[in-house]
Amino acid sequence: MFVFIVRRILQTIPVLLGVSLVVFLIMQMVPGDPATLLAGEGATKETIEMIRHQLGLDRPILYQYFDYVIHAVQGDFGESLRSSRPVLDEILVRLPITLELALASIFITVVLGMVAGIISATKQYSAADISIMIVALLGISLPSFWLGLMLIYFFSVNLQWFPVSGWGTINHMILPAITLGAGGAAIVARMTRSSMLEVVRQDYIRTAKAKGLKEHVIIYKHGLKNALIPVITVVGLQFGALLGGTVLTESVFAINGLGRLIVDAIRTRDLPMVQGGVLIASVIFVFMNLAVDVLYRYFNKRIDLN
Amino acid sequence: MKQFEEKILEVKNLQTYFFTDEGTSKAVNGISFTLNKGETLGIVGESGSGKSITSLSLLRLIQSPPGKITGGSILFKGEDLLTKTEKQMRSIRGNEISMIFQEPMTSLNPVYSAGEQIAEAIRLHQKLGKKEAWNKAVDMLRLVGIPSPEKRAKQEPHELSGGMRQRVMIAMALACHPEVLIADEPTTALDVTIQAQILELIKTLQKDFGTAVILITHDLGVVYETCDRVAVMYAGKIVEYTLAKEIFTNPKHPYTIGLLNSLPRLDMDQEELTTIPGTVPSPYNMPKGCSFAPRCAHAKKICEQAVPDLQTTGPSTQVSCWMFTPQWEKEYDAQEKVGV
Numbered sequence: 001m002f003v004f005i006v007r008r009i010l011q012t013i014p015v016l017l018g019v020s021l022v023v024f025l026i027m028q029m030v031p032g033d034p035a036t037l038l039a040g041e042g043a044t045k046e047t048i049e050m051i052r053h054q055l056g057l058d059r060p061i062l063y064q065y066f067d068y069v070i071h072a073v074q075g076d077f078g079e080s081l082r083s084s085r086p087v088l089d090e091i092l093v094r095l096p097i098t099l100e101l102a103l104a105s106i107f108i109t110v111v112l113g114m115v116a117g118i119i120s121a122t123k124q125y126s127a128a129d130i131s132i133m134i135v136a137l138l139g140i141s142l143p144s145f146w147l148g149l150m151l152i153y154f155f156s157v158n159l160q161w162f163p164v165s166g167w168g169t170i171n172h173m174i175l176p177a178i179t180l181g182a183g184g185a186a187i188v189a190r191m192t193r194s195s196m197l198e199v200v201r202q203d204y205i206r207t208a209k210a211k212g213l214k215e216h217v218i219i220y221k222h223g224l225k226n227a228l229i230p231v232i233t234v235v236g237l238q239f240g241a242l243l244g245g246t247v248l249t250e251s252v253f254a255i256n257g258l259g260r261l262i263v264d265a266i267r268t269r270d271l272p273m274v275q276g277g278v279l280i281a282s283v284i285f286v287f288m289n290l291a292v293d294v295l296y297r298y299f300n301k302r303i304d305l306n
Numbered sequence: 307m308k309q310f311e312e313k314i315l316e317v318k319n320l321q322t323y324f325f326t327d328e329g330t331s332k333a334v335n336g337i338s339f340t341l342n343k344g345e346t347l348g349i350v351g352e353s354g355s356g357k358s359i360t361s362l363s364l365l366r367l368i369q370s371p372p373g374k375i376t377g378g379s380i381l382f383k384g385e386d387l388l389t390k391t392e393k394q395m396r397s398i399r400g401n402e403i404s405m406i407f408q409e410p411m412t413s414l415n416p417v418y419s420a421g422e423q424i425a426e427a428i429r430l431h432q433k434l435g436k437k438e439a440w441n442k443a444v445d446m447l448r449l450v451g452i453p454s455p456e457k458r459a460k461q462e463p464h465e466l467s468g469g470m471r472q473r474v475m476i477a478m479a480l481a482c483h484p485e486v487l488i489a490d491e492p493t494t495a496l497d498v499t500i501q502a503q504i505l506e507l508i509k510t511l512q513k514d515f516g517t518a519v520i521l522i523t524h525d526l527g528v529v530y531e532t533c534d535r536v537a538v539m540y541a542g543k544i545v546e547y548t549l550a551k552e553i554f555t556n557p558k559h560p561y562t563i564g565l566l567n568s569l570p571r572l573d574m575d576q577e578e579l580t581t582i583p584g585t586v587p588s589p590y591n592m593p594k595g596c597s598f599a600p601r602c603a604h605a606k607k608i609c610e611q612a613v614p615d616l617q618t619t620g621p622s623t624q625v626s627c628w629m630f631t632p633q634w635e636k637e638y639d640a641q642e643k644v645g646v
Contacts, residue, residue: 203407204413204414207414209399210399210405212400212427213396222418226416300417
């Protein structure tokens with residue numbers, strides 16, 4: 001297990017190098033020049049050139065990239081072109097907010113999804129099952145920004161139960177977390193249901209019944225642990241989608257998180273900020289995947305990690 | 307011949323039907339048998355004859371819907387299991403009546419260790435603590451002949467061989483010293499040398515614990531080796547019910563004779579194995595009369611018209627066939643006359 005974790009951490013190095021290179025190249029290719037944007041309207045050509053020189057943007061691209069990587073491994077992601085503050089400092093202010101949002105959504109995805117899936121599976125073809133599956137279908141189909149706007153409209157504007165935007169209290173968290181977690185919860189519910197239905201037909205469930213165990217012990221002890229194995233994979237994959245989803249959700253609810261920081265940075269061609277933000281998000285993603293693999297192994301010891 | 311006097315299980319006219327979109331399947335259609343303390347009863351038949359459904363019905367483990375026990379009674383120590391509550395049934399399952407299944411590869415839960423799965427039954431029925439139950443589980447593994455049981459108890463099913471898993475199943479089934487053990491084709495999935503070991507193990511433990519065993523099998527060799535009495539099932543009914551040795555020396559029902567004839571024999575030079583012509587009738591479309599009639603070389607008109615009752619033809623033999631009824635001779639005559 002230890003060897004596996006160390007190996008996986010080492011494997012993240014080429015992944016992160018790749019991510020940084022791709023982001024770097026994309027930012028080179030998109031139209032728009034940071035120096036021109038910074039200089040503002042009506043700036044002379046000389047001023048723009050000067051700014052470009054100051055920022056090092058006149059150096060060869062490869063040189064710029066390697067320079068960036070060498071600094072980044074030392075924890076120096078450069079300075080924001082816009083605020084002139086260190087990129088890492090800005091990210092560290094925003095990151096906890098996004099992580100809170102992500103964790104709250106994962107909580108909704110996992111708890112709501114699994115509970116709904118189990119109810120559906122144990123009461124197959126009942127009214128509860130059918131309603132859950134319809135809601136799940138909606139959950140998968142609705143785009144999160146639309147769902148977010150609808151939630152704001154009904155619960156914040158009309159009913160005034162929750163704040164319209166911002167961050168800080170549990171109340172602020174609920175609507176964004178639902179917006180972000182709903183799609184995942186729907187997928188997890190459907191996955192849990194089908195996995196559970198498959199598991200309850202297995203021979204070992206019959207053995208458990210023949211042993212004289214109670215129905216709920218059979219379902220929760222003998223069934224669920226087996227049924228969760230494919231669900232964990234789905235949750236792991238969902239986390240990636242979820243990090244992407246924070247960008248939209250944070251914009252809809254005006255939350256100053258990492259997603260919004262990256263979006264703003266892209267808009268202003270703040271290259272070091274985009275690079276840093278995406279890299280940090282990648283690190284989180286890679287480590288979440290690692291956690292999923294470790295969990296997977298915990299639930300299914302038949303898997304040989306090495 | 308051993309003598310068994312005390313009845314432990316008495317099944318009367320048991321009916322288990324499956325209600326599906328295709329129609330009603332009478333998987334078990336009015337069977338009766340008794341099991342005495344300490345004896346071994348074999349239930350033989352082809353796939354689909356209703357043997358496994360019979361065994362699952364005894365513990366009321368039929369998936370419902372679509373299955374349902376629609377009639378009859380199952381008297382266990384004089385009390386009808388069909389009138390018991392689900393809670394009462396749970397205290398009987400795995401405790402007084404246990405079961406082992408055909409597929410040792412899939413009958414154990416893949417995510418729990420062998421020891422945990424045995425200890426679970428012990429804790430449930432004997433109200434022992436975690437540690438005591440675990441120790442007892444290890445003892446049971448030792449008893450069923452698993453080497454280094456302390457180590458094996460901690461292993462999960464995928465780390466054990468097929469034979470060992472079936473031993474674990476047996477250990478689990480016998481952990482609470484049940485009075486009845488239902489073994490549903492316990493050796494079918496195992497290779498021949500392991501089969502013999504497992505059967506020997508069941509026999510030995512049966513003697514030690516005084517357990518009565520219902521052995522479900524399609525293997526007549528297994529019946530000869532292990533059973534005291536045997537019930538031959540065909541299409542949901544018992545067609546012959548007799549002493550195990552009797553069935554080899556003096557089989558009565560044409561189906562039983564067909565089964566015996568289809569066994570490969572070492573003392574005869576055979577090019578091909580003998581088979582019973584035709585196939586088992588569809589459970590949704592059973593013949594009106596004797597269900598074996600379409601395949602039977604002796605069948606007469608009456609066989610196609612009405613189902614024969616079980617006829618007592620000897621001190622411990624019952625056969626369900628018109629050939630053993632007084633009507634048979636008359637029927638024969640009638641046919642002759644028609645023929646002339």
